[in-house]
Amino acid sequence: MELEELTDIFYTSDKKGQVCRVKLNASGFTLQRESTGGRSREQVIDLNDIVGSRCIVVKKDRRGCSMLCTSAMQTDGNRSDSGDDTKRKSNSVTFEHKDASAYLYVFAYILNKKHLRNIIRRERTVLKLRFRSFDTFGDNMREAERWYQTVRAFKGHSLGHSDTDERRILVLLNPKSGSGKAREIFNRQVVPVLNEAEQSYDLHVTKHANYAREFIRVKILDNYSGIVAVGGDGLFFEILNGLLMRADWMEARNIPLGIVPCGSGNGLARSIAHVCGEPYEPKPILGATLTLLSGKSMPMDVVRIQQQNQILYSFLSVGWGLISDIDIESERLRSLGYQRFTIWTLHRLISLRTYRGKVSYLPKESFNMESDTMSLADPLPLKHSRSCNTCLDKLHNGCFQSTDCIETSKYYDVISLQNSINQSLQSRCDSWFSPASCRSTYHSVSESIYHSVADESDAESRLQLSNLSVHLCGPTGSAPTLDEPVPSTWVVEEGEFVMVHAAYQTHLGSDCYFVPQAKFNDGIIYIVIIRSGISRSQLLNFLMGMSSGTHVPITNNEYVKMVPVTAFRIEPYDNEGILTVDGERIEFGPLQAEMLPGVVHVMAPK
Ligand code: ADP
Numbered sequence: 174m175e176l177e178e179l180t181d182i183f184y185t186s187d188k189k190g191q192v193c194r195v196k197l198n199a200s201g202f203t204l205q206r207e208s209t210g211g212r213s214r215e216q217v218i219d220l221n222d223i224v225g226s227r228c229i230v231v232k233k234d235r236r237g238c239s240m241l242c243t244s245a246m247q248t249d250g251n252r253s254d255s256g257d258d259t260k261r262k263s264n265s266v267t268f269e270h271k272d273a274s275a276y277l278y279v280f281a282y283i284l285n286k287k288h289l290r291n292i293i294r295r296e297r298t299v300l301k302l303r304f305r306s307f308d309t310f311g312d313n314m315r316e317a318e319r320w321y322q323t324v325r326a327f328k329g330h331s332l333g334h335s336d337t338d339e340r341r342i343l344v345l346l347n348p349k350s351g352s353g354k355a356r357e358i359f360n361r362q363v364v365p366v367l368n369e370a371e372q373s374y375d376l377h378v379t380k381h382a383n384y385a386r387e388f389i390r391v392k393i394l395d396n397y398s399g400i401v402a403v404g405g406d407g408l409f410f411e412i413l414n415g416l417l418m419r420a421d422w423m424e425a426r427n428i429p430l431g432i433v434p435c436g437s438g439n440g441l442a443r444s445i446a447h448v449c450g451e452p453y454e455p456k457p458i459l460g461a462t463l464t465l466l467s468g469k470s471m472p473m474d475v476v477r478i479q480q481q482n483q484i485l486y487s488f489l490s491v492g493w494g495l496i497s498d499i500d501i502e503s504e505r506l507r508s509l510g511y512q513r514f515t516i517w518t519l520h521r522l523i524s525l526r527t528y529r530g531k532v533s534y535l536p537k538e539s540f541n542m543e544s545d546t547m548s549l550a551d552p553l554p555l556k557h558s559r560s561c562n563t564c565l566d567k568l569h570n571g572c573f574q575s576t577d578c579i580e581t582s583k584y585y586d587v588i589s590l591q592n593s594i595n596q597s598l599q600s601r602c603d604s605w606f607s608p609a610s611c612r613s614t615y616h617s618v619s620e621s622i623y624h625s626v627a628d629e630s631d632a633e634s635r636l637q638l639s640n641l642s643v644h645l646c647g648p649t650g651s652a653p654t655l656d657e658p659v660p661s662t663w664v665v666e667e668g669e670f671v672m673v674h675a676a677y678q679t680h681l682g683s684d685c686y687f688v689p690q691a692k693f694n695d696g697i698i699y700i701v702i703i704r705s706g707i708s709r710s711q712l713l714n715f716l717m718g719m720s721s722g723t724h725v726p727i728t729n730n731e732y733v734k735m736v737p738v739t740a741f742r743i744e745p746y747d748n749e750g751i752l753t754v755d756g757e758r759i760e761f762g763p764l765q766a767e768m769l770p771g772v773v774h775v776m777a778p779k
């Protein structure tokens with residue numbers, strides 16, 4: 174259907190006599206201002222930057238002051254075009270208007286490149302159009318609504334929505350993530366933008382660790398156009414694992430996943446912004462919220478982790494040795510606040526530990542480190558997990574390794590060393606200091622157009638859990654199982670290691686640029702191996718270079734190397750040590766990781 178372009182002439186109220194020709198079409202709004210000298214100035218508000226619009230009624234209060242009210246039709250949460258027209262009109266005329274004008278407010282978030290100190294960021298811009306060509310308020314309102322409907326239609330068209338689409342998103346919020354402010358951040362910063370966009374959502378607040386994983390594993394997802402984590406990477410990790418452990422994971426994996434970074438580890442949100450060229454700081458929440466509304470998604474690689482007793486799906490990293498040790502062990506110094514991380518790093522540098530073991534990997538063939546135009550990974554013919562074997566059954570029975578990582582404090586930088594250490598190294602658990610309870614209630618937010626389904630779904634989850642088949646599934650690749658020998662095509666390195674840390678996103682935290690060349694769907698795991706024998710100053714340089722992505726030498730050397738691989742196996746010879754997946758501590762023991770290219774989809778900025 175061809176959408177009709179609208180044009181009209183408006184007069185600005187501030188500068189008398191200024192005329193503005195306004196055009197609305199598939200590109201957005203074009204405002205042509207004509208000044209007295211006959212010269213005209215054009216401003217374009219790109220449709221991509223517009224999140225939504227509202228018809229506004231100006232109501233006079235008793236003292237004669239103007240107040241803005243949104244028109245009834247958009248506050249009742251009914252986004253359907255077949256809204257009750259009679260009710261709408263009668264609601265509108267209940268206001269007493271001395272002024273017959275109706276207003277249209279258009280909400281846009283425009284990239285501002287001229288900002289101080291060259292910081293590029295999006296700024297909220299509200300375009301206000303006053304309709305007063307007609308004598309009666311009703312007619313002016315009708316005209317404003319015609320523009321409103323046209324904005325909606327162009328937006329819907331550009332996002333590929335049909336009028337009948339239910340575009341509800343499912344939001345899981347971890348009240349304990351980061352410094353425990355996720356609820357507040359959601360209500361204050363995310364909800365207003367979702368409301369401007371008339372994006373409906375269901376909010377569920379997690380009650381405990383692994384709540385989100387179980388919730389997503391059994392939830393009926395048919396009506397959702399996306400699933401969003403409001404929290405840190407740990408919450409996203411739970412959602413990802415819940416999704417891929419569903420019996421219908423093959424379909425469910427197509428639901429775009431999003432994240433609003435409220436955690437202490439925000440590697441994913443930072444990486445999404447980075448690869449898509451969107452500003453992250455100083456407004457990561459706004460950027461991430463706009464991403465939820467973009468209607469765009471991109472395939473994301475997932476790494477399948479096999480251990481003796483469990484299968485996990487990872488989107489960020491796997492670590493053994495130095496970085497994981499600092500990340501997890503420094504939690505005991507959490508009372509020192511931001512300093513703990515630096516102190517623990519120095520401590521670990523002085524009493525450097527090495528680990529004996531074997532690291533085997535399958536190098537990514539025909540990979541050219543120099544080439545920056547990397548092709549997308551070939552999609553792997555995905556298979557269900559080979560069998561519903563003991564380890565998968567164990568998962569079902571609740572043996573999913575729970576994350577131990579719960580204590581924490583924030584670290585912050587006083588010396589440059591700290592800068593170099595990424596947020597993924599912070600404990601994920603500022604949460605424990607949070608005074609907020611973890612009730613699974615939801616906030617009622619003024620103008621909110623969601624309704625929570627927390628209670629029903631609890632019942633639903635319980636019901637479904639009890640009916641759950643023991644045949645748990647999930648995608649698998651072609652690597653051998655952990656108890657089989659590695660194939661001859663794999664490279665095997667044996668010896669003493671300071672660290673083995675593999676990553677598949679650019680950032681492990683908002684300040685850790687770990688793999689500058691990583692892409693979301695390149696099918697590559699970058700494994701960084703540091704061997705014993707490295708000098709402390711070399712190690713210090715490595716750690717300090719992590720914030721700028723300069724930690725890995727351009728050419729691999731005797732002690733430090735980064736290898737692009739598609740699978741690897743870590744076999745520690747000792748019984749003790751720390752292993753992390755996506756920053757969360759997992760059971761220590763042999764581990765195999767295999768790349769599954771583009772298995773899920775993440776929401777991407779426009
Ligand atoms: P952060 O980035 O601060 O670590 P995350 O959202 O990543 O925040 O979550 C940290 C950990 O908290 C994860 O291991 C997650 O499983 C766990 N978790 C999730 N919900 C809750 C809750 N309601 N109470 C306690 N822990 C939770």
Ligand code: MG
Binds near residue numbers: 474678692693696697
């Ligand atoms: Mg990648």
